[in-house]
Amino acid sequence: MHELSIVANLFEILKEKAKEQKAKRITKVKLKVGVLSGVVPELLESAFDIYKKKTIASEAKLEIEKTLVKVKCQSCGFEFSPEDFTMICPSCGSFEIKILSGDELLLEKMELEI
C-alpha cells in the first residue's frame, strides 16, 4: 500500500505545475501506469479521491491509462510482449532484453482552468 505515498508525490508535482502555468484549477489528471509499475490503479484512484479534497484539484477527474509490457531484444532487435513476464527472446534466445514500456508511472497530462 504505497499508493498513498505516490499520490502525495503526484500532488507535489500538480501544485508546482499549476502554479507554473498560472492555473486556477486542475480539472483533469491523466496518468500512465504500466502493469510492471508495481502499483494498483484502483488504489491510486482511491488515494487520489482522498487526497484531492481542499486542493486546487478538488474537482479533478483522474484518468489512468494502463500500459502493457513491451520489450526489445538487444541482440536481434525483435520486439515482443512477453507472456508471463518471461524476459527471454523467443526469436534468438538472448537474455539481453530492454523494457520499452510497461514499467512507467507517469503524469502524462493535466487539464487546467486558466
Add this chain to the structure above:
Amino acid sequence: MKKKREYTVLVELLGSNQRVANEIRRRLTENGTLVINFMSSPGAGKTSLLEIIGENLKKNYRLAVIEGDIETEKDAERIRAKGIPAIQITTGGACHLEAKMLGKIFDKIPKDLDFLFIENIGNLVCPANYDLGEHIRCVLLSAPEGDDKPKKYPKAFITSQCLIITKSDLFPYLPFDPERAKKEALSINPKMEVFITSAINGEGIDDLIEYFKTSLHEVRSKE
C-alpha cells in the same frame, strides 16, 4: 467564460525519489562503499543472513547496516549484538523505505565503509518501487514461502540483481523445489545471480560473500 487548456507534463511520479537515490549512490560510490539493499517478505531471514554475513565480513572489512522497520529497534539490536554498527529507520507505518528517509540519516553513515547493507521493510511489493541508491538489490526467498513467488511478485524479481534462497536446511521437510524457484526467477530475470543459503548450517554463505567482495572491487574500479 472559463478557459480550459490541456497541458502535457510527462513527469515520472517517483522522479524525486530517483534523484535522491542517484545522489546517495554517487556519494557512497565516491566513498568507496558498496551498497546492498535486502528485500523480502517478513520472516524470510534478512536479519539472520545479515548476522552471519556481518560476523564473517567484519574480520577484514568495515561495514554497517541500516535497519528499516515499521516499529521497534529489535533488528538493529540483533545486529549491534554482533559488534556491527546499525542505524535504525522506523517508518511509523510506511511499508517501504524511500530514498529521502536515507537522506535524512545520511550524516550518520560512516564515510570509511566497505559495505553498507540496507535491510528493507519486510514486504515483497512496495519496496521494489523505491531505488535507495544501492548498487546491488537482493531479493530473498525463503523455502517455506514456496517456489512460485517470482511470477507472483515480478517487480521485486525483475529489479533485483541477486536472488538469495534462504533456509535451505528446511528443504527436506517442505515441497519447495529450489530448481523450480531458480528457473522461474531466471525466466523473468535471466541475468540474476542466484545463491542457495542457510543461516543455520552455513550453506552458500561463502559464495555469497565472495560475490559481494567481487562487486565491491568492480564498483571501486569503475570509480
